[in-house]
Amino acid sequence: MTHAAKPAARPLSPHLQVYRLPLAALTSIFHRITGIGLTLGIPLLVWWVASAAYGSEAYAAATGFINSPIGYLLLFGFSVALFFHLCNGIRHLFWDAGMNFEVAETKRTNVMVIVATIALTVVSWFLALV
Amino acid sequence: MFASSNLRSALGRARGLGSAKEGLHHWWAQRLTALALIPLTVWFVASLIGLAGAGYDEFILWLENPVNATAMILFLAVALHHAQLGIQVVLEDYVSGHALRTTGVVVVKFVCVGLAAFGIVSTLIVAVGV
Numbered sequence: 481m482t483h484a485a486k487p488a489a490r491p492l493s494p495h496l497q498v499y500r501l502p503l504a505a506l507t508s509i510f511h512r513i514t515g516i517g518l519t520l521g522i523p524l525l526v527w528w529v530a531s532a533a534y535g536s537e538a539y540a541a542a543t544g545f546i547n548s549p550i551g552y553l554l555l556f557g558f559s560v561a562l563f564f565h566l567c568n569g570i571r572h573l574f575w576d577a578g579m580n581f582e583v584a585e586t587k588r589t590n591v592m593v594i595v596a597t598i599a600l601t602v603v604s605w606f607l608a609l610v
Numbered sequence: 611m612f613a614s615s616n617l618r619s620a621l622g623r624a625r626g627l628g629s630a631k632e633g634l635h636h637w638w639a640q641r642l643t644a645l646a647l648i649p650l651t652v653w654f655v656a657s658l659i660g661l662a663g664a665g666y667d668e669f670i671l672w673l674e675n676p677v678n679a680t681a682m683i684l685f686l687a688v689a690l691h692h693a694q695l696g697i698q699v700v701l702e703d704y705v706s707g708h709a710l711r712t713t714g715v716v717v718v719k720f721v722c723v724g725l726a727a728f729g730i731v732s733t734l735i736v737a738v739g740v
Contacts (some may be wrong), residue, residue, distance in 0.1 A: 512700060519693040526725050529682065530732035532673060536666040559655075566651050569644050576641060604655060608662040 503590045511568045514561035521558045556605070563600040567593045636695060643692035650685045657681075670736055679737035686729040694722040 501509075524546070531542035545551050571589050574580050580589055616623070661672060672678055697718045705711040 512696075515693070515696045516700060519697055522690060522693060522725060526686070526729040526732075529673075529686075529729050529736075532666070532669055533732035533735040539666045539669065562651065562655070566648070570648065573641065573644060600655075604659060608659045 504586050507568055507590055507593060511565060511572070514565040514568075517561045518558065518565060521554070521561075524554065524558075556601075559604060560597065560601050563604075564593065564597040567596045567600070636698075640692065640695045640699075643688050643695065646684075646688050647692060650681065650688060653681050654685055673733060673736045674739070676737070679733055682733045683730050686733070687726050690722045690726040690729075694719055697722075 528542050528546065531538040546555065571580070571593055574589075580586065657672070657678065661669060664672070673682065698715050701711055701714045701718070705714060
């Protein structure tokens, strides 16, 4: 029945507010955030498609909003979210297949996802606007 | 081992406990919709780039194409199914109240099915030219 006077020094679990999230954790939470964001974007897509069924005036109203500064800002945000969610989602599918679990591979695919997201966003907007 | 006051068999007591055995279906549906969304997203982004600045007539002509109409219907159905599954997981992870969580999951499911139906019917109206 003899106990040590003080409990052994155990490592403290990192607290979210003082713990700098590693890149893998940031891409993980960003996957959720972009997923929620893209879900919120689907009504805009449905509005655009459905407006065509109502005729040219409704279509002009929908594209008028999309072509406004707010529309372009939303569209840019959705494009970044879509490309990130697509690239990181492919990474998740590889993980689900039991591949690329090593820390070095995770660090490598972190960078691949971010670089691919930026590249796809830049190339898409270049092709669309030029 | 078991209390003699309970006449139910060990099997009878165990039945109905444990998982609801439905998690695997959700997991598979999320992965298969993700897989299907890879080519559909490539088509969607390529189409948006091609349609940048398109007027009403050009958009109608594009959506009248059977391949585009089919892809749009599949994209709406699969993306909304994937979104519903994803938002459900987010709600189940972060909303602790049982009533609020279940209500949220059901409302999101209804909204997603409604948006998909509206988008698909609109696509068909344009494509078939009712």
